[in-house]
Amino acid sequence: MDHALPDDTRAILPFPDKVRQMSRILSEYEHRTPGSRRLHQKAAALLPNGVTHVGRYLEPYPIYVDRAAGSRKWDVDGNEYVDFFGGHGALILGHNHPAVMDAVSTQLARGVHYGASHQLEVQWAELIQQMVPSAQRLRFTVTGTEASLLALRLARAFTGKPKIVRFTGHFHGWHDHVCFPAGGAPGIVEGVVEDILILPPNDMDAVRSCLEQRDDIAAVILEPTGASFGMVPTGGDFLRQLREVTSRHGVPLIFDEVICGFRCARGGAQEHFGIQPDLTTLAKIVAGGFPGAAVVGRVDILKLLEYPADPGSTPKVVHQGTYNAEPVSAAAGIATLLQVRDTDALDRANRTAAAIRDGCNEAIRAKGLSWCAHGCFSGFHIHAGGNEPPRQKGNVPMPLVHKIRLGMLCQGVDWTGWPGGLVSAAHTAEDVDRTVRGFRQTLDWLGEEGSL
16 A cells, blocks of 8 residues: 655655654555645645644644534545544534524524624523523623633723733633733733733642732632643632632632533533632533633623713723624524533533543553543543643643544544543444544554554
8 A cells, every 4th residue: 555645745744754654653644634635735835834723733734624413524535533622612412413503594594693682692691691600691702712801801890900810721712811821922912921820720829828918819710620621620629719718808700611611510610519600701512613602790790891871981891792692603502502401411421421531541551551531521631641630731742642643533533632522412332432442543553653
């Protein structure tokens, strides 16, 4: 079988010929995906790294998907994959769920964008308020990044204080206040860096010390399940202590439930843990895989968005958005949340994820590796640096991350680059078996080429 590449393609691939010849995984991947390779060659001349999202970056190139249905998707070369990207976590029901597609099709025939208030936005807001314990009031946005930006703006306006506390590794989008490590990053102005206090994850002593020594904290924000949906887990005890100490100091607590909202429970992590934050950011599942997000929380904080009675005056916090509560997204969100609320979708997804974690751990033990598969609810993570979940992100070297993903793609499984995945209610026992078999084969290949 000839796995050679055309001369004009080699220039965009980071692996030298010697490495390519030694790696069965890389050779097999390139043989299976010539259409994706050709598309990426075009994309590399148009887009930074040839991709539109950093999470889709893959060496030597990513797959290009042609269609999807249920738990599966197919690339332009006709290869079928069990999909654990799940629209970056948005598709709790899987691809093209009939109830969602029916709702969207109906709305498309009625109009895409009215530039006006409409009935669906009221229904959508009512449903979210019924499901999420802290949702006294709502404001829709389009993305999770916008939601976290607005939540921080509201907290600062409400308290009159400048500083935000966040935790290393916790992801809150790409806007300037949340997208840099300690010390800052290119493009982020110095004043923004100074107003963000970054603490170690799960370090209650650091939180107490910070809040006791300072009186300029506007909010504390975190992912309540831990960095990137439990890759670095955060437990209920920490959350309960965090709620107590922030309440005692009068500091608003923000739960970023962009991923875990409607996954941990019908009302998100706050319902599961029985802890009510002051503000919550929602996205992904809230709009059923379409563009849509929201900030929900206390009446007195969200009231800052209201126009006062004085003619010609403006709200204390100004917020616009051309696509806020766009009708098609509202229709998809309503249909999805009704399925989450009224069916066993979450339970099925959680059971499937647990079976994947168990199967991967069996494969790890059989190889005698000091690795572990871990996670919570409908997520799973592969930690290649010990038998316990990691205490910080970035535990797997990037060359190994890419090889694991390539190996799994060759076995018909697409999971994320952390590495791990997000499970939907559409995943089946057959998907579990295929995933675990693929992981075993990938470990065998990695062992054969000395990558373990």
